[in-house]
Amino acid sequence: MPARQKVLLFLHPKSTVGKGIQIALEFVRFKFQVQTGDIRNLPVLTDDNKGRYAVIVFEDLFMYLGLQSANRNALDKYCREYNVGMIFLLHYHKKPEEDPLLISQVGNFPLRYMTDVRLKDYEINETSPLLRITRPGAVVPLPTPNDWTVFFPYHHTYTAVTRKHRNTRSLAFDSMGHGAADMEQTIENQEKLYPVILDRGIYDGIQRVFFGSTLKFFLNKIMFLDALSYLSYGRLSIPLERYFQIDIDDVFVGIPDTRLLISDVNALLNFQSQLRKNIPGFSFQLGFSGKFIYSGTDAESEADRMLLKMSDEFLWFPHMWSHMQAHWFLNATKLCDYMELNRQFAIRHNFNTSSHYAVAPHHAGVYPVHEQLYYCWKKIWNISSTSTEEYLSLRPDHKRRGFIHKNIMVLPRQTCGLFTHTMVLDMYPGGQEILLEIIDGGSLFQSFLYNQINVFMTHQSNYGNDRLGLFTFDREIKFIYKWTNLRLKYEPPMALARRYFNIYPEEREPLWKNPCAQRRHLEIWSEEKNCNSLPSFVVVGPQKTGTTALYWFLTMHPHVKSNHPSPTTFEEVQFFSGSNYFKGLDWYMSFFPTPENNTVIFEKSATYFDQQVVPKRLTMLLPSKHVVVVLIDPAKRAYSWYQHMRSHNDASASKYSFYETITAQPGKAPPALISLQRRCLDPGFYARHLENWLEYIQSQYIVIVDGDLLKSDPSSAMFNLQTDLGFTEIYQYDKILKFDKRKGFFCQLLPTGKTKCLGRGKGRQYPDMDQLSVKYLDTYYKESNTKLTELLRGINKPIPGWLSEKSVT
Numbered sequence: 001m002p003a004r005q006k007v008l009l010f011l012h013p014k015s016t017v018g019k020g021i022q023i024a025l026e027f028v029r030f031k032f033q034v035q036t037g038d039i040r041n042l043p044v045l046t047d048d049n050k051g052r053y054a055v056i057v058f059e060d061l062f063m064y065l066g067l068q069s070a071n072r073n074a075l076d077k078y079c080r081e082y083n084v085g086m087i088f089l090l091h092y093h094k095k096p097e098e099d100p101l102l103i104s105q106v107g108n109f110p111l112r113y114m115t116d117v118r119l120k121d122y123e124i125n126e127t128s129p130l131l132r133i134t135r136p137g138a139v140v141p142l143p144t145p146n147d148w149t150v151f152f153p154y155h156h157t158y159t160a161v162t163r164k165h166r167n168t169r170s171l172a173f174d175s176m177g178h179g180a181a182d183m184e185q186t187i188e189n190q191e192k193l194y195p196v197i198l199d200r201g202i203y204d205g206i207q208r209v210f211f212g213s214t215l216k217f218f219l220n221k222i223m224f225l226d227a228l229s230y231l232s233y234g235r236l237s238i239p240l241e242r243y244f245q246i247d248i249d250d251v252f253v254g255i256p257d258t259r260l261l262i263s264d265v266n267a268l269l270n271f272q273s274q275l276r277k278n279i280p281g282f283s284f285q286l287g288f289s290g291k292f293i294y295s296g297t298d299a300e301s302e303a304d305r306m307l308l309k310m311s312d313e314f315l316w317f318p319h320m321w322s323h324m325q326a327h328w329f330l331n332a333t334k335l336c337d338y339m340e341l342n343r344q345f346a347i348r349h350n351f352n353t354s355s356h357y358a359v360a361p362h363h364a365g366v367y368p369v370h371e372q373l374y375y376c377w378k379k380i381w382n383i384s385s386t387s388t389e390e391y392l393s394l395r396p397d398h399k400r401r402g403f404i405h406k407n408i409m410v411l412p413r414q415t416c417g418l419f420t421h422t423m424v425l426d427m428y429p430g431g432q433e434i435l436l437e438i439i440d441g442g443s444l445f446q447s448f449l450y451n452q453i454n455v456f457m458t459h460q461s462n463y464g465n466d467r468l469g470l471f472t473f474d475r476e477i478k479f480i481y482k483w484t485n486l487r488l489k490y491e492p493p494m495a496l497a498r499r500y501f502n503i504y505p506e507e508r509e510p511l512w513k514n515p516c517a518q519r520r521h522l523e524i525w526s527e528e529k530n531c532n533s534l535p536s537f538v539v540v541g542p543q544k545t546g547t548t549a550l551y552w553f554l555t556m557h558p559h560v561k562s563n564h565p566s567p568t569t570f571e572e573v574q575f576f577s578g579s580n581y582f583k584g585l586d587w588y589m590s591f592f593p594t595p596e597n598n599t600v601i602f603e604k605s606a607t608y609f610d611q612q613v614v615p616k617r618l619t620m621l622l623p624s625k626h627v628v629v630v631l632i633d634p635a636k637r638a639y640s641w642y643q644h645m646r647s648h649n650d651a652s653a654s655k656y657s658f659y660e661t662i663t664a665q666p667g668k669a670p671p672a673l674i675s676l677q678r679r680c681l682d683p684g685f686y687a688r689h690l691e692n693w694l695e696y697i698q699s700q701y702i703v704i705v706d707g708d709l710l711k712s713d714p715s716s717a718m719f720n721l722q723t724d725l726g727f728t729e730i731y732q733y734d735k736i737l738k739f740d741k742r743k744g745f746f747c748q749l750l751p752t753g754k755t756k757c758l759g760r761g762k763g764r765q766y767p768d769m770d771q772l773s774v775k776y777l778d779t780y781y782k783e784s785n786t787k788l789t790e791l792l793r794g795i796n797k798p799i800p801g802w803l804s805e806k807s808v809t
């Protein structure tokens with residue numbers, strides 16, 4: 001039976017080595033679950049007789065060997081039954097008092113190992129079935145880490161993935177300086193000596209890959225991907241094609257003596273033609289700021305002229321007429337005017353801008369989004385794609401992602417070790433060896449290895465002087481071809497962007513992060529915008545629990561302000577739950593007043609509570625802010641909601657009784673009734689929805705309001721709420737709320753002595769729920785209510801009165 005496409009990763013609590021594994025998995029976007037610390041309790045391995053995990057990885061072989069035998073047996077049984085393989089890393093260091101020549105046994109496997117070995121030349125076994133991305137052939141050179149473990153198998157289940165090189169006499173030395181000659185002798189005597197081995201499962205029915213080191217070493221990164229692919233029968237596998245785009249920003253920008261000369265333009269053209277031999281159609285993308293043409297030395301102006309003459313050789317994209325940052329412009333007209341100047345410049349010089357791609361100087365306006373930029377890009381250039389390194393954050397780079405906003409596809413942009421000021425190899429920050437490391441298996445190689453699509457950012461200055469741009473990519477491409485079977489490909493930006501979102505459709509929807517959470521984001525966010533005007537807390541529902549009354553009471557507080565009303569959804573903004581979210585952060589913020597001192601701003605949308613996407617979105621934008629949940633008996637909530645639908649003339653609610661609605665059978669009843677039933681009953685599974693919230697928010701930020709108390713004694717409920725929200729000034733509600741007999745609810749006491757109540761839609765008159773429905777719903781929600789009691793206890797929240805009464809535990 002096949003296992004699902006997920007990795008189960010066992011990590012030490014203070015894991016450092018495991019980070020490399022997590023980074024690899026996050027880069028390639030394989031799903032994984034981490035199991036840390038005490039592994040006496042294994043995670044659930046199956047769902048409905050289906051395996052949950054396709055491969056199991058232990059960052060340390062000894063974690064597996066140390067499992068209690070029952071757990072190890074269960075794991076092994078799972079692997080056999082579901083054809084699941086395991087990957088182990090072994091990176092144990094001997095203590096100084098231990099014999100450096102010690103060869104130890106690996107648990108009960110027919111396998112021995114030796115640690116702290118410094119490897120000399122070794123090779124990849126070209127016949128290993130594991131190899132996919134890994135390209136055999138080359139001798140693996142020094143320096144490699146000097147803390148390798150090597151394996152000595154004595155069963156034919158094991159085959160080498162890497163092994164001692166045929167022409168090398170001595171393969172290893174002791175890294176700690178103990179008796180190198182003895183060590184050499186000991187190792188020479190071992191016929192089979194493998195740094196990475198594959199267990200084909202002949203011995204005990206389970207396939208495994210053992211790595212005698214960590215993923216720090218570039219070759220292990222490649223082989224780790226191959227191991228995942230091989231052990232999962234290709235399910236955890238990414239294609240060999242790697243699409244890449246190289247942008248050259250700031251063309252025509254730059255102070256004199258740092259810009260391109262004619263010889264540099266020629267070198268760029270030559271390099272491009274060379275690349276086209278292997279990568280058909282490859283073209284550099286040149287980003288221009290027309291205003292600065294001919295502003296260098298005479299020789300540099302000659303090069304500008306040559307670029308114009310040869311412009312057909314490249315694809316061009318607008319940067320910004322005078323390299324201004326988009327977020328400086330609140331007035332879209334002005335921003336569009338500047339863009340128009342650059343467009344006229346492109347028309348005058350016949351630039352090929354057919355790729356409908358643009359890059360914003362300093363990434364400004366792309367993320368955090370400045371709507372004016374998106375508007376002008378569309379209006380002036382009909383832009384369809386761009387790229388930034390700022391989404392969701394610059395670092396860590398393995399978490400950079402793409403999104404689509406206002407029909408513009410935003411791709412993640414990669415750094416390649418070159419910045420505007422890196423022009424001369426000898427002056428590379430930290431020394432040229434740093435750049436070589438980045439290229440030879442370091443971060444640039446990693447970008448190519450893990451990302452199926454790369455958009456690299458370089459600048460005009462990287463192609464003059466020492467032409468580090470050409471040097472870097474030339475060396476990188478050779479490195480990739482030497483060690484991997486990756487196939488480098490090129491596609492123009494729009495096609496590339498489409499390909500990106502076909503590969504990663506889940507990235508299409510954006511996530512709006514709090515712009516004030518990061519200095520870099522704040523620097524490219526308009527000064528006119530202010531995070532203080534975002535709500536400090538949000539009343540999230542669920543619907544029909546008294547949220548409007550709560551909202552109204554809160555607005556009576558002298559230091560509390562709510563959002564401006566929406567023309568369509570009244571007091572609710574309903575941003576996080578529906579399509580409004582795609583209108584963007586500026587749209588959301590336009591609902592909130594400029595904050596005054598001592599004022600707390602809040603929002604309430606009762607649709608938030610039970611929508612799966614909301615907790616993630618809300619906590620991303622409003623981290624460490626409170627969410628307020630009002631809970632009443634879910635049966636009463638369902639009944640009130642049903643009455644609400646009836647009074648709005650919903651066809652099904654008008655036709656079917658409440659009992660018929662809640663007991664309708666899927667497959668038998670009309671779909672509209674089943675839909676009504678789902679919307680009626682689903683929000684009442686409070687425990688399930690709260691669990692979803694707790695995945696994203698710490699329990700201390702969840703405030704529970706007892707909806708019955710809010711009805712019967714609102715002053716007390718409001719006192720509790722203010723305390724839970726940490727208000728410094730507690731407003732006394734007993735002076736402004738009065739029970740209104742006619743309404744049957746508490747209302748606002750006006751200075752005239754009269755009361756002002758909520759409208760007819762709140763606190764409706766309708767008959768009591770029928771006894772059959774009461775009984776049915778009692779059973780229906782019983783398990784969920786019991787769970788809720790346990791959950792609230794577990795997070796130290798008071799149990800609402802209605803729930804204690806029902807409490808079964």
Ligand SMILES: Nc1ncnc2c1ncn2[C@@H]1O[C@H](COP(=O)(O)OS(=O)(=O)O)[C@@H](OP(=O)(O)O)[C@H]1O
Pocket residue numbers: 542543544545546547548549606640641643710711745746747758761762763764
């Ligand atoms: N003071 C006061 N005045 C009026 N109504 C009050 C009040 N306090 C609580 N309630 C209860 O609020 C119920 C409506 O809940 P919501 O406001 O959350 O509904 S909505 O989701 O916003 O439509 C509403 O439900 P119905 O009684 O079914 O109309 C009331 O029971």
